[in-house]
Amino acid sequence: MNIVIIGGGPAGSEAAYRLAGEGYTVDLVEKENSIGGNLNNWHQLFPDRKSAAGLVKELQQRLNHPGITLHIDAEAREIAESAPGKFAVKLSNKTVLHGSAVLLATGYKVFDAKRKEEYGYGIYKRVITSAELENLFTNRALATLYGEAPKRIGFIHCVGSRDEKICNYHCSKLCCVTAVKQAIEVREMLPEVEIFCFYMDMRMFGPGYEEMYREAQERYDIKFIRGRLSEAAENIHGQVVVKVEDTLVGKPLRMTLDLMVLMVGMEAADGSGKLAGSVQVPLYPNGFIRPADPHTGTNLTARPGIFTAGSCTSPMNLTDTLTDARSAAWQIKKWLTGSDKHA
Amino acid sequence: MELTGKERIWQEYQKEIAGDNYFYARSCIRQTFFPGSEWAYLDILRNKLDKRVTEDPKHTTCTGIGYHTDVVPAETTMTVVARHFALMTEAGCENITPSCITSFGLYTEILDTWEHHPEIEEKIREFLWKATKREFKKPANLAHTSDIIYKFRNEIAALAPHRLRDVHTGRPLRGVDHIGCHYAKMFPAKGIGGAEFPAVLSGLIQAWGGESVDYPERRHCCGFGFRNYLVMANRGFSVANSKKKFESMQAYEPDFIVANCPGCAMFLDKWQYTLSEMEGVTYGQHGFGIPVFTYEELTALVLGYDPWEIGLQMHQVAVEPFLDKIGIAYDPEAKYLNSRGESMGRPACPTYMKVIK
Numbered sequence: 001m002n003i004v005i006i007g008g009g010p011a012g013s014e015a016a017y018r019l020a021g022e023g024y025t026v027d028l029v030e031k032e033n034s035i036g037g038n039l040n041n042w043h044q045l046f047p048d049r050k051s052a053a054g055l056v057k058e059l060q061q062r063l064n065h066p067g068i069t070l071h072i073d074a075e076a077r078e079i080a081e082s083a084p085g086k087f088a089v090k091l092s093n094k095t096v097l098h099g100s101a102v103l104l105a106t107g108y109k110v111f112d113a114k115r116k117e118e119y120g121y122g123i124y125k126r127v128i129t130s131a132e133l134e135n136l137f138t139n140r141a142l143a144t145l146y147g148e149a150p151k152r153i154g155f156i157h158c159v160g161s162r163d164e165k166i167c168n169y170h171c172s173k174l175c176c177v178t179a180v181k182q183a184i185e186v187r188e189m190l191p192e193v194e195i196f197c198f199y200m201d202m203r204m205f206g207p208g209y210e211e212m213y214r215e216a217q218e219r220y221d222i223k224f225i226r227g228r229l230s231e232a233a234e235n236i237h238g239q240v241v242v243k244v245e246d247t248l249v250g251k252p253l254r255m256t257l258d259l260m261v262l263m264v265g266m267e268a269a270d271g272s273g274k275l276a277g278s279v280q281v282p283l284y285p286n287g288f289i290r291p292a293d294p295h296t297g298t299n300l301t302a303r304p305g306i307f308t309a310g311s312c313t314s315p316m317n318l319t320d321t322l323t324d325a326r327s328a329a330w331q332i333k334k335w336l337t338g339s340d341k342h343a
Numbered sequence: 344m345e346l347t348g349k350e351r352i353w354q355e356y357q358k359e360i361a362g363d364n365y366f367y368a369r370s371c372i373r374q375t376f377f378p379g380s381e382w383a384y385l386d387i388l389r390n391k392l393d394k395r396v397t398e399d400p401k402h403t404t405c406t407g408i409g410y411h412t413d414v415v416p417a418e419t420t421m422t423v424v425a426r427h428f429a430l431m432t433e434a435g436c437e438n439i440t441p442s443c444i445t446s447f448g449l450y451t452e453i454l455d456t457w458e459h460h461p462e463i464e465e466k467i468r469e470f471l472w473k474a475t476k477r478e479f480k481k482p483a484n485l486a487h488t489s490d491i492i493y494k495f496r497n498e499i500a501a502l503a504p505h506r507l508r509d510v511h512t513g514r515p516l517r518g519v520d521h522i523g524c525h526y527a528k529m530f531p532a533k534g535i536g537g538a539e540f541p542a543v544l545s546g547l548i549q550a551w552g553g554e555s556v557d558y559p560e561r562r563h564c565c566g567f568g569f570r571n572y573l574v575m576a577n578r579g580f581s582v583a584n585s586k587k588k589f590e591s592m593q594a595y596e597p598d599f600i601v602a603n604c605p606g607c608a609m610f611l612d613k614w615q616y617t618l619s620e621m622e623g624v625t626y627g628q629h630g631f632g633i634p635v636f637t638y639e640e641l642t643a644l645v646l647g648y649d650p651w652e653i654g655l656q657m658h659q660v661a662v663e664p665f666l667d668k669i670g671i672a673y674d675p676e677a678k679y680l681n682s683r684g685e686s687m688g689r690p691a692c693p694t695y696m697k698v699i700k
Contacts, residue, residue, distance in 0.1 A: 114351070117539040123348035231539075233559035234344050236594045241559040 001336050002027065004089045004099035006076040006275060009037025010318060011310025011325040012105030013059040018329035020067035024336070027097045028068055029089070031075040031271070035060055037107050043137035045318060046181040047208035052134075055318075071095065075271065078278045085305060087279075101305050101332050104275060104289060105325070106312040108266040111160025111168070119159065121262060124234040129264045130155075130175070133182055142189055146238075149190050150258035154242060155179040156229050157199040161265030170286050172265030172315040176202050177209045179263050180216045187220040195222045196255070198229055198244050206317060227253065232260060266315040279303045289313050299328040307332055344557060349540045356527075356537035360494045361438035361484040365396045366431040370443035371404045373605035373637070379654030380605075381442055383643040384488055391502055391646060392495055396440075399430045407445035411569045418470065421463070424453050425471040429479035437483040440491055444604035447487040448525025451533050454481060485533075487526060489603035489638045493535055493543045496550040503645040507553030509598075510670035515554040516598040519633070520544035521588075521611060523604025524564050538562075544601050544638060551645050553598075560591035566614070567606035582621075585614040589626040589633070596628065599665050600635040611635045616659045619696035630697040632660030644671060651677050661698045675699070 003019055005012045008030030016026045034040070036059065042052035063070060075092040079102055082088040089097045113121035113129050121127045126146065128136075136142045143149045157179055161172040176199065183195050202224070204210040216222040227244045235241050240260045244253045268287030276283055281301040282290045289312050292300035299307050309328035310321040365388070373380055388394045406423050409415035427450075431439050441447045457464035471477055492499070507516045522541045527534025536542030539562065545555035566584025571577045588611070592600075602608040615632035619625050627633040635658065636644070643653045650671060655662045656678045666673055679687045692698055 114348075117352060117537065120348075120539075122351070123345050123540070125345065231562060233561065234557070235559050238344075 001025070001100045002098060003101045003103060003332060003336075004087065004097045005029065005103040005105055006089065006271075007037065007105035007107055007310070007312070008032070008035035008070070008072070009105060009107045009310065010039055010055070010059060011107065011312075011321050011328075012037075012103070013063060014322050014325035015103055015105060015309050015329045015332075016068050017059075017062040017065065018326055019332060020065040022329070022333055024067060024333075026068045027071060027089075027099065028063065029071045029074050029076050029091060029097070031073070031092075033073050035063065035070070035072070038110065039318070041131050041134055043134045044181065044185065046177050047206065047212050049181070071097070076275060079275055079306070080278065081305070087305060100336055101307060102279075103307045103309055103328055103332060104272065104281075104301075104312050105309045105328075106269045106272040106275065108311040108315065109269045111172075111264040111267050113159055113262045113264050115166050116159055116163075116262070118231045119156065119229065119260075119262060120232045120234065120240070124232065124240055124260075125238060126234075126240050126258060127232065127260045127262065129159075129262050130178055130182060131264060133261050137182075137185055137189075140189075142186065145259070150193060152194040152255075152257050153186060153196070153259045153261065154240075154255065154257040155183060155195070155197045155261045155263060157197065157263045158228070159262040159264050160267065162200060168265065168267065168286065170315065171203060173203065173205065174315060174317055175263035175265055177204060177206065177212065177317075179261075180204075180209075180213050180222075182261065183222045184212070184216055184220050187222065195220075196257075197222060197224045198227055198242075199224060200226070200228055206319065225253070266311060269312065272312050276301075279306050281306055284314075299324065299331040305335065307335075349542075352540050353536045353542045356532065356535060356542075358486075358490070358533060358535065359484060360486045360490050362494070363394050364436055365394065365438050365440040365491065366434055366436035366482075367396050367398045367488075368402055368405070368427060368439060368441040368443075368446055369398070370441070370446065370605045371408070372609070373442055376605060376609040376657070377637050377640065377654055378657060379643070379652065380637045380639040383648060383653045384442070384492075384639040387499075387639075387642055387646060388491070392498060397434045397436050399434060402427060402430055405441070405443070405446040405449050407443070407449045408569050408573075410449065411445070412573055418467070420449065421453050421456075421467045422470045422474065424450060425467050425479055426475060426477060428481060429471065429475070429477035431482060432479045433477075437480065438486070439482040439484070440486050440488050442488050442605075444487065444523030444525045445606075447485070448523075448529055450482075450485055451530050454485065455530065457481070487543075487603065489526075489543050490535060492638055492642055493546050496547050499642060499646065500550050500552075503551060504647045505645045505669050505671060507548060507551045507645065507669065509668045511668070515552055516665075516668060517556050517595060518545075518548040518553045519556045519558070519561075519592050519595075519597045519600045520548060521565060521600055521602040521604075521607050523602070523607050524568075526603060544603055547638060547641065548601065556592060556595045556597050558592045558595055560588045563588055563591075565602075565604075565607040565610050567604070567610045572610075581610065582614050582617055585610055586618055589615065589618070592633075593626050597633055598668060599641075600633055601638055601641050602635065603638050605637070608635055608637045612659045616693055616696055619693055623695045625696045627660070628664070630695075631664055632696050634658070634660050634662045634665040636662075644669065647671075649673070651680075660696070663699045
């Protein structure tokens with residue numbers, strides 16, 4: 001039996017590998033020209049500082065399985081139930097793939113920081129996103145970014161997350177720990193730089209995260225200030241002047257930064273809603289796909305035969321994404337063998 | 344700074360501005376502080392741009408100052424504004440253009456409130472009927488008068504004998520725009536360019552040949568906030584806000600400031616004198632202050648109006664250095680003469696800030 005997996009990020013790749021290992025044939029659809037999804041934009045992973053490129057390579061190697069057919073540069077446009085229990089997935093290149101089950105692994109998209117106008121992304125030259133910082137790490141370009149190494153860097157947490165103003169109420173979960181990881185990486189590259197993290201809450205939920213946060217303060221001299229940025233402006237030297245309220249001290253604070261990094265959150269991928277809508281799978285108000293049940297029906301959807309894996313249902317770290325993908329593979333197997341027909 | 348980024352935002356925040364037939368709502372304070380501004384605006388609209396503008400002497404305050412200081416209840420304010428709409432309706436107009444930023448903000452807030460709570464609108468209609476036997480239509484178009492000037496900025500540029508350039512060097516004059524807080528900070532979509540990178544005044548500066556200055560405290564309030572100056576004990580806070588702005592903009596050596604709020608223009612002008620007396624500092628070039636203009640005054644200047652006819656002698660900061668740069672001829676002897684040619688007397692000189700007597 002064939003399974004169509006939409007999305008060649010970590011979740012889709014892991015599920016493809018697991019399902020192929022169970023003897024199924026898999027069509028893995030990826031809209032970009034290579035697999036890995038957003039992972040391709042990362043340098044190192046938390047908490048163990050594993051190379052992101054290394055993990056992508058590992059995932060890629062696993063796809064060299066005779067049961068897996070990879071369709072790159074192909075975007076899934078629509079899913080239709082061609083016959084009871086049979087699905088047809090139309091691709092942008094006119095191909096139609098057929099499967100007994102469809103796994104949605106469409107992932108997430110990074111919040112467009114331009115929407116937080118008051119932070120000046122796209123206008124002030126020294127305002128970049130966390131994703132762009134990863135690229136600077138990869139290319140080792142941070143020290144020479146503006147001709148000389150920055151002397152003071154600020155990380156702004158929760159950009160596009162937990163923000164009523166831009167209608168994103170959800171927490172993206174990963175930005176806190178990413179900021180801690182990135183701040184440590186910056187410290188290693190630039191021992192003299194002053195580093196500040198401006199946060200609302202530090203949500204260090206994963207194994208090793210809290211320890212990393214403590215280490216960031218004690219060993220790496222990274223300063224954490226509780227308070228949300230109200231606005232940023234550019235001074236005559238091109239530096240970024242920020243206004244923040246230090247909510248622990250209860251005082252406003254103004255600071256000049258040589259580089260401001262926006263910890264951009266996660267939003268539902270553009271394709272998720274459209275694909276889910278084509279098979280009447282409901283979404284959460286924030287656009288992520290709603291599972292059949294948040295406790296007992298994860299990976300399942302309201303539509304039998306349509307499954308989910310990874311961060312298309314909610315912000316998720318890589319550990320959870322890969323675990324979720326394995327769980328999805330197991331759910332699909334149960335569905336196809338008839339041992340667990342969900343309604 | 345990436346100008347393309349700003350232009351992207353400007354394109355997102357454009358709004359519908361009526362092209363003619365305006366009902367004009369005057370400001371309570373603009374005529375007192377800058378007595379030629381509203382006259383100049385009306386003259387430009389009617390006689391330069393050939394637009395129809397209607398006024399009604401029965402128009403009153405919008406109560407904005409009282410409303411924002413919690414002296415006037417919201418229902419009273421809404422009923423007074425409903426009466427303004429009734430006057431507009433009775434005049435056969437449907438485009439209302441308040442001269443005051445606070446009125447503009449208040450009208451916007453009230454229309455938004457009514458949109459989300461029609462039961463409140465119904466209640467206010469009832470209050471207005473009981474109090475005055477008037478009825479009204481809501482305006483089809485609400486625009487601040489600076490929006491109107493922005494809309495016709497290119498037409499004005501085509502008519503203008505002067506450009507915002509130093510006639511001696513050809514250098515574009517550097518203009519600081521100051522947008523009243525109530526213009527777009529409450530409802531960004533109602534302001535040209537939004538709240539963060541407003542373009543309503545910088546658009547004028549650029550269209551008329553000047554260079555817009557963006558400085559770190561550009562968005563900061565001038566300190567006018569009603570509670571800040573109505574309560575005398577708070578006035579230091581008001582001065583401090585303006586000081587913060589002057590210090591931030593000083594590095595850019597601006598040639599002038601232009602504001603679209605009557606209060607902002609007044610305080611940015613007068614507080615420069617206050618700060619010079621308090622601390623002995625001046626922020627302009629050669630010991631002068633930075634000249635501050637209302638957008639009506641700036642428009643009138645590029646269109647060639649006589650500086651004294653539009654009331655520039657009422658400014659605290661000397662405007663002559665700006666007039667000399669832009670190449671506007673003026674009669675120094677006529678500065679303090681009234682319309683009958685009689686002397687109005689001359690103000691005392693500040694201790695530190697240079698003025699031209």
